[in-house]
Amino acid sequence: MKKVILASTSTLYNGSYLDYLLPTLANHFVGVKTLLFIPYAQPSGISYEDYTSKVGEAFSRINITVKGIHEFENPIEAIKNAEAIFTGGGNTFLLISKLYENKLIEPLKEVIENGTPYLGTSAGSNIGGKTINNTNDMPIVLPPSFDALALINFNLNPHYLDPIDGSTHMGETRETRINEFHKINPISVLGLREGSWLEVYDKDVIIRGNLTARLFRANEFPVEMAPGENLNFLT
Template sequence: MKNCIIASTSTVHGGDYLEYILPELVPHFENCKTLLFIPYARPSGISHDEYTEKVRSAFAKINIAVKGIHEFENPTEAIENAEGIFTGGGNTFLLVSQLYKNKAMTVLAETVKKGTPYLGTSAGSNICGLTMQTTNDMPIIYPPSFQTLGLIPFNLNVHYIDADSQSTHMGETRETRIKEFHQFNTLPVLGLREGSWLEVKDEKITLKGNLAASLFRQNQIPEELESGSDLSFIK
């Protein structure tokens, strides 16, 4: 039975790291004394140790200890034995590359599908969809596959932002980029705005947070879905 929180971001404007979602994480990880953190998405500027320490400080507020997957000799065993798992943000191409390099993608998917509670933010949420092809990140490294965990039956575009009608910027909007994806792919894409998340309980998917999400389907007008909506119909 899947038990996931899939969040658009780790930090909302004006708040500390994970602060806005900590109240949700208390019951989500209620049976976890220790959490396994996967820092693979962080490309530069901060080491895996430093990134893990940042996460450790946040979870200390709810009395959960944190160990980074890089601290274990065998990453797949660490995943299989984890009480709970958190994959943080960064670059999705790097995250996917590292998961495949460490032979952890399939094991992670299987472990979470068996019920180990999972939290993803940003890149850690991108990998919850069927593929990583709707990420906003630059392809700084070439992963062996775009296929990801498949915890939900559609793709995500996290940090989704609407076009600003007052802006003079002439570049493509997020909506335009998703429509480009749909020129060649039929998978639904959910635009998840900042401060919103998906709660996944087995096959039930519920939109949480204060903002609506935008559902994009090939050759259809985008649909706005309000917070509290059951998204289990999206396939």
């Protein structure tokens, strides 16, 4: 029985780290005493230690202790023994490269599929999709593969941004980029705006938060999906 939350962002504008999600997380991680944190995405190049203590501070407010995966001698065993797991945001390429390097993709997928509660934010959500092809991050390192955990049957584009009215910038919009992807790859992509998250319970994939999410499918017009809708029809 899979139990997963994939959030667009860890932090809302004017909010503090994870605060908008804490009531949800208290329920999601009910009964959990210790959380295993994966800090590999290193936002702004922060150290594993500093990142883990920032996360520990947030989770202390719902009485959960946090341990970083780098504190364990054997990270595969750490995953297998974890009560619950959280992968934080940062650079998706760095994150997935380190997961491949430490041979953690398969163990991570296995424990989550078997019921270890999981939380991902931003880059940590990107790896919940089938592949990381729709990350916004800069490719600062080349991973051996873009294949990810496939906890859902589609890909995510976190921090989804609508085209900006009146922008004079000539770089591609997010929608243009996703359409380019769909010319060569049929995997559906969900644009998840900041403040939205997915709750995955076994086969059900429910949109949460106050905003709609934008669903892009190859050869179809994009559609807005409302909070509460179930994306379990995507195959």
